[in-house]
Amino acid sequence: MKEIALHIMDIAENGIAAGADAICISLLKEGEPEVLKITIDDNGKGMAKDELRQVSDPFYTSRTTRRVGLGLPLLRQHAEMAGGEFDIRSKQGEGTRVEACFQNDHPDKQPLGDLEGCWILLATANPGLEWELQLKSPLGNFEITTSEIRSVMELELISGSALTGQLKRMIRNNIDELGLV
Amino acid sequence: MSKIKSLADLKKIRDEKGSGLQIREKGEEAENLVQVKVAMATCGIASGAKETMEFMSDALEKRGVDAIVTQVGCMGYCYAEPTIEITLPGSDPLVFGGVNRDKADEIIEKYIKSGELVDGIIPVNYETIDSKE
Numbered sequence: 001m002k003e004i005a006l007h008i009m010d011i012a013e014n015g016i017a018a019g020a021d022a023i024c025i026s027l028l029k030e031g032e033p034e035v036l037k038i039t040i041d042d043n044g045k046g047m048a049k050d051e052l053r054q055v056s057d058p059f060y061t062s063r064t065t066r067r068v069g070l071g072l073p074l075l076r077q078h079a080e081m082a083g084g085e086f087d088i089r090s091k092q093g094e095g096t097r098v099e100a101c102f103q104n105d106h107p108d109k110q111p112l113g114d115l116e117g118c119w120i121l122l123a124t125a126n127p128g129l130e131w132e133l134q135l136k137s138p139l140g141n142f143e144i145t146t147s148e149i150r151s152v153m154e155l156e157l158i159s160g161s162a163l164t165g166q167l168k169r170m171i172r173n174n175i176d177e178l179g180l181v
Numbered sequence: 182m183s184k185i186k187s188l189a190d191l192k193k194i195r196d197e198k199g200s201g202l203q204i205r206e207k208g209e210e211a212e213n214l215v216q217v218k219v220a221m222a223t224c225g226i227a228s229g230a231k232e233t234m235e236f237m238s239d240a241l242e243k244r245g246v247d248a249i250v251t252q253v254g255c256m257g258y259c260y261a262e263p264t265i266e267i268t269l270p271g272s273d274p275l276v277f278g279g280v281n282r283d284k285a286d287e288i289i290e291k292y293i294k295s296g297e298l299v300d301g302i303i304p305v306n307y308e309t310i311d312s313k314e
Contacts (some may be wrong), residue, residue: 111290
């Protein structure tokens with residue numbers, strides 16, 4: 001994983017696998033020194049305490065195709081490498097929240113990467129779910145959801161490269177404006 | 182042109198310029214379309230599945246192929262990521278490995294458009310002994 005955005009996409013996939021119908025991705029820049037906090041919230045089936053304890057062990061996985069599970073451990077490693085923290089909370093039947101913090105000026109912090117592309121890809125490839133994106137910094141905030149896009153643009157389905165291209169530019173403009181890069 | 186910053190801006194542009202947006206009608210039968218599934222677990226994402234998927238959906242749309250591009254979890258071929266599964270209408274699914282942009286382009290031009298097989302197929306048999314006569 002070379003970008004934080006790819007980690008976000010990877011963790012969001014876990015939410016889909018957990019049967020969530022709503023997944024919220026949020027990025028928050030705050031504090032002095034500056035910290036970038038990313039949160040991925042899903043309302044899937046959640047995990048029991050035993051399972052939760054093991055999730056950041058790379059040799060634990062719920063899948064059956066192979067014996068390793070690297071998504072969460074890699075995110076944890078990258079957050080800690082950048083002077084940050086990693087936290088995961090989950091309740092059975094309610095959902096899971098993954099949080100990772102990065103020191104924003106840390107030399108080992110990965111670039112944010114193509115966040116808009118990842119979010120749009122998740123939203124268009126999984127139209128049955130409600131996707132939310134929240135961006136916040138001292139300069140302001142920006143929020144968008146897939147149901148909002150559908151209702152404002154009067155669409156049943158978010159598709160087509162013309163629309164997704166415009167949506168990506170819109171999100172990128174807000175990322176730039178809030179100084180989240 | 183001013184920067185698009187909100188959905189209101191986006192809607193305004195669409196209302197002024199006409200949509201230019203192609204919208205898929207929901208009722209289309211999946212069986213009649215080319216179905217592309219991109220494996221997007223940690224292994225796939227780390228190997229570039231996102232670029233593969235973006236390229237697939239854009240290229241198929243631009244080249245006028247009616248297709249559904251979706252994402253799936255790990256198919257178990259972590260050594261061959263990014264992997265994609267393609268189902269042409271009326272055919273059995275085929276899995277391709279090592280699908281970067283160039284490979285994806287080749288797959289669209291040769292396999293999807295004319296059914297010609299290309300290098301990189303991962304042999305998978307979906308039939309079980311039980312399902313055979």
